[in-house]
Amino acid sequence: MSSVPDTTSAAGSGREDLDEAPARVIPLMAAHHRGAGSAVGGRGSATDEPADITDDGAGAAGTGLTPLQVLRSLDSGPRGLLETRAEERLARLGENVLPAWRPMSWPRRFLGSLRDPFTSVLLCLGLVSALVTAWGTACVILVLVLVSCLLRSGEEHRADRSTAALRELVATTATVLRRTSADASPRAREVPVADLVPGDVIRLGPGDLVPADVRLLRASGLTVHQSALTGESAPVPKHPVESPEPPGSSSGPFTQPHLCFQGSSVTSGSGTAVVTATGGDTLFAAAHDGRARRRGTSAFDRSVQGISWTLIRFMLLTPPLVLMANAALRGRGLETLPFAVAVAVGLTPEMLPVIVTTALARGATRLARTSGVIVKRLPALHDLGAVDVLCLDKTGTLTEDRPVVEGSVDGTGRPDPEALRWAAVGALWTLELAELPAPDALDEAVLDAAQDDEECGGAGSPLSVYDGVAALPFDPVRRLATAVVRRPGRPGIHTLVTKGAVEAVLDRCVLVEQERERLLALAAREAERGLRLLAVARADRPARTGAYAPADERGLTFLGLVTLRDLPAPSAADALGVLAARGVAVKVLTGDHPGTASRICHDLGLRPGDVVTADRIDVLPDEELARLAGSTTVFARCTPEHKARIVAALRTGGHTTGFLGDGVNDLPALHAADVGICPRNAVDVTREAADVVLAEKDLTAIDRAVVAGRRSSSNIATYLRVTLSSNLGNVIAMLTAGLLLPFLPMLPAQVLVQNLCFDAAQLAFAFDRPAASVLRRPTVLRPRDFLRFITGFGLLNAAADLATFGVLALALRDPAAPGDEAAFHAGWFTENLLTQALVMVLLRTGRTAAERRAGGPLRAAAAGLACVGVLLPLTAAGPLLGMSALPPLYYVLLGTVLGLYAAGLTAARRHADHRREGSTVSGGRPG
Numbered sequence: 001m002s003s004v005p006d007t008t009s010a011a012g013s014g015r016e017d018l019d020e021a022p023a024r025v026i027p028l029m030a031a032h033h034r035g036a037g038s039a040v041g042g043r044g045s046a047t048d049e050p051a052d053i054t055d056d057g058a059g060a061a062g063t064g065l066t067p068l069q070v071l072r073s074l075d076s077g078p079r080g081l082l083e084t085r086a087e088e089r090l091a092r093l094g095e096n097v098l099p100a101w102r103p104m105s106w107p108r109r110f111l112g113s114l115r116d117p118f119t120s121v122l123l124c125l126g127l128v129s130a131l132v133t134a135w136g137t138a139c140v141i142l143v144l145v146l147v148s149c150l151l152r153s154g155e156e157h158r159a160d161r162s163t164a165a166l167r168e169l170v171a172t173t174a175t176v177l178r179r180t181s182a183d184a185s186p187r188a189r190e191v192p193v194a195d196l197v198p199g200d201v202i203r204l205g206p207g208d209l210v211p212a213d214v215r216l217l218r219a220s221g222l223t224v225h226q227s228a229l230t231g232e233s234a235p236v237p238k239h240p241v242e243s244p245e246p247p248g249s250s251s252g253p254f255t256q257p258h259l260c261f262q263g264s265s266v267t268s269g270s271g272t273a274v275v276t277a278t279g280g281d282t283l284f285a286a287a288h289d290g291r292a293r294r295r296g297t298s299a300f301d302r303s304v305q306g307i308s309w310t311l312i313r314f315m316l317l318t319p320p321l322v323l324m325a326n327a328a329l330r331g332r333g334l335e336t337l338p339f340a341v342a343v344a345v346g347l348t349p350e351m352l353p354v355i356v357t358t359a360l361a362r363g364a365t366r367l368a369r370t371s372g373v374i375v376k377r378l379p380a381l382h383d384l385g386a387v388d389v390l391c392l393d394k395t396g397t398l399t400e401d402r403p404v405v406e407g408s409v410d411g412t413g414r415p416d417p418e419a420l421r422w423a424a425v426g427a428l429w430t431l432e433l434a435e436l437p438a439p440d441a442l443d444e445a446v447l448d449a450a451q452d453d454e455e456c457g458g459a460g461s462p463l464s465v466y467d468g469v470a471a472l473p474f475d476p477v478r479r480l481a482t483a484v485v486r487r488p489g490r491p492g493i494h495t496l497v498t499k500g501a502v503e504a505v506l507d508r509c510v511l512v513e514q515e516r517e518r519l520l521a522l523a524a525r526e527a528e529r530g531l532r533l534l535a536v537a538r539a540d541r542p543a544r545t546g547a548y549a550p551a552d553e554r555g556l557t558f559l560g561l562v563t564l565r566d567l568p569a570p571s572a573a574d575a576l577g578v579l580a581a582r583g584v585a586v587k588v589l590t591g592d593h594p595g596t597a598s599r600i601c602h603d604l605g606l607r608p609g610d611v612v613t614a615d616r617i618d619v620l621p622d623e624e625l626a627r628l629a630g631s632t633t634v635f636a637r638c639t640p641e642h643k644a645r646i647v648a649a650l651r652t653g654g655h656t657t658g659f660l661g662d663g664v665n666d667l668p669a670l671h672a673a674d675v676g677i678c679p680r681n682a683v684d685v686t687r688e689a690a691d692v693v694l695a696e697k698d699l700t701a702i703d704r705a706v707v708a709g710r711r712s713s714s715n716i717a718t719y720l721r722v723t724l725s726s727n728l729g730n731v732i733a734m735l736t737a738g739l740l741l742p743f744l745p746m747l748p749a750q751v752l753v754q755n756l757c758f759d760a761a762q763l764a765f766a767f768d769r770p771a772a773s774v775l776r777r778p779t780v781l782r783p784r785d786f787l788r789f790i791t792g793f794g795l796l797n798a799a800a801d802l803a804t805f806g807v808l809a810l811a812l813r814d815p816a817a818p819g820d821e822a823a824f825h826a827g828w829f830t831e832n833l834l835t836q837a838l839v840m841v842l843l844r845t846g847r848t849a850a851e852r853r854a855g856g857p858l859r860a861a862a863a864g865l866a867c868v869g870v871l872l873p874l875t876a877a878g879p880l881l882g883m884s885a886l887p888p889l890y891y892v893l894l895g896t897v898l899g900l901y902a903a904g905l906t907a908a909r910r911h912a913d914h915r916r917e918g919s920t921v922s923g924g925r926p927g
Helices: 022-037 067-073 085-091 106-113 117-131 133-168 283-288 300-331 334-346 353-369 381-387 418-435 442-453 504-505 513-528 573-583 593-605 614-618 622-631 638-654 664-672 684-689 700-740 746-766 771-778 781-812 818-842 855-872 888-916
Strands: 173-179 187-191 200-206 213-225 266-275 389-392 403-411 467-472 478-484 494-500 530-540 557-565 586-590 634-636 657-660 676-679 692-694
Touching: 022 818, 067 213, 067 266, 067 442, 067 513, 067 684, 085 173, 085 494, 117 133, 117 213, 133 746, 200 213, 213 467, 266 300, 300 700, 334 700, 334 746, 353 700, 353 746, 381 513, 381 676, 403 418, 403 442, 418 467, 418 478, 418 530, 442 684, 494 504, 494 634, 504 530, 504 557, 513 530, 513 557, 513 593, 530 593, 557 676, 557 700, 593 634, 593 771, 614 634, 614 638, 622 638, 634 638, 638 657, 638 664, 664 676, 664 684, 664 771, 676 684, 692 700, 692 888, 700 746, 700 771, 700 781, 746 818, 746 855, 781 818, 781 888, 818 855, 818 888
Parallel strands: 389 586, 389 657, 586 634, 657 676, 676 692
Antiparallel strands: 173 187, 173 200, 200 266, 213 266, 403 557, 467 478, 478 494, 494 530, 530 557
């Protein structure tokens, strides 16, 4: 099917990252057709660029013009643009990217960081301090906010730059025809999608994303998914049209078979097209109005938000409680407001956004550097650490990508090389004519077996006596492929050779019902042996010059079955064992026969249990499917919709799920999972939809990614444990002391400076190396576990603080005297920073000797914090903050308190470890 001569036969790829859009975008199109649908968007002068052509069919592409007229209007031709012309046009029109995807500037990112819940609360508290003229408190709060925002925006900006650099490794490209000079032959080469311009002639193949709005010049069996634009789930056939309908006669651009649009993806077949609109001039850009669809809230975001808002409620309650208690018991008024605000600030984990961003960015960068794994969405690294169910297809993951032919049988089940020979004929010409972006693994396996079989191939290669006429490539909807050939000695006759799924081929054969049932039973017996089946049929037709279509695949004669077996991947068995040891259950979601899936699982030591097939899934409600999915290992005969529904059911059942896929049919499940994973050689549409890209489709790479995710998540969880338990203990102690003492236990500036020192030391958590026990089970941030943990250890910390009151009463003559009041403040300031340094080390460590060794950065940060606590009151800054030197007796007594506190902390930690042993490690648990 050709409207314009084609000068090359290479198949290529169009690639771009577009999420699905709702079906409601269709009404937005009409205005775009009339105003922004030109081939070049009206940019550039008439002397340099083609004229602006608009109508109801998206500009020049949709008018009643012929393909050659469209090419002329775009100042192009079937051989593509000149390189110089393409460069000039790119400079004038800009890159082929959606406006919403442009990188966020650093100032905008800084302002965006102010929307963080904790930062917003701090700003409110600072405003309250300024209103009551507590300028010192207001200034310190402003410093905290400024430091937090600077660090967070800086880390996110650096993370985005690193991610952008990593994405270049899997940068989407398109195969474009261009010439170096007017008389030079066109050359097909891969260029970044962003470099495409109107007038470029590109190639499309299965799995490619349509990189811009295009008009087809040539196509073979091309079908396209337009769900990102129209919401329709079924693929739409596309083909070139010599004379399209006149403007106004069509119901819309998406019904026109010769037009493909950015945001759609190729399901099957191949084609050559000319680019008519790029970037902001595409229908997709206009429909979305510059807004790309975002994924739903991730497991990580939900966990952090739950913890954040619980703490914010406590923070908002603290100031009024302090004011009311001091007014009722001490007769103090608004003069205690700065202290109340400082106490609320002390409860805030201001460094949480910074720690989260730093830990995840470092983990993602290290993972890319050491394992070639690219994390495209930073929170996905935490979700990887929390994954407890990994769903995958078996082909290429549990098995090698290339199957091996076991044999071939006829319709009675007897060995017969005829079925293999005809399957090889179909495979040969499908590979030659279908313009596939990559050879089909089944076709290659069949050809290899035929070449080794003397009766099929052998040295004489009798396959070459057939001449190929046309090919209809495989697609997941038809589940078969057809080659049309001319047989020697049969002039005027074309032979259709069809091979594919047994049911699909039998449905197209001339068979009585009893014969069909017998053949299905034969196929079932072969499949029960764990073999993959390829049914083969053929039919003779009168020769014709027109194109062949799927409708011609009817009235076939069944020839037999080709049986194939899968070879287990060399590293799969070991990787499955490692994942099981880490608490990750593997679920196999495959379109293959249950026997095939069950056999490979047995070969790899994975107990398949009862295999659930798609027909059972169809009759189950979501609640029952969620229960079944939790206990089932293998799901067979799955369509893309079944895979997505199973993944969603697992999430409904409380599991954090990852899905590994590499084909177009894996796209719905990738979107349904918490973490979408694909190999670097996946089809473009799948690779761009994934959160994590592997260097190879290898389970060992996933294990390394899971470990990296758990390390980063553990550091975040440890920071929260240490910070919240210590902060809660200090707040309880300060509230209690404020009611017992005739003066404030600490001045607002002292509280804030102490908090600033602690925050700076806690940055070391982002660089810590967690204990080995963290890597054994999924790491989940659970608000309830955190609250239980910080309450217990916070009360222990408060007991140590209150014990310090007794120590100060013994060491000081009269704590109420003006001079001793400054010493009291100094004593408690020192004790607070020393206990916080202890907590940083002791709550991070585990029970084994190896785990008791804290990391270098963490140890240095804790030591620095302790030094500040001891030395700051003795420096010139001490009097400025209202602190004075302490008597030597205090340090002796303080050492005793700290020793008892460390012993109590260790005992409580050991008790918590024993109580939680054998259960899933959560974010609030020791790690």
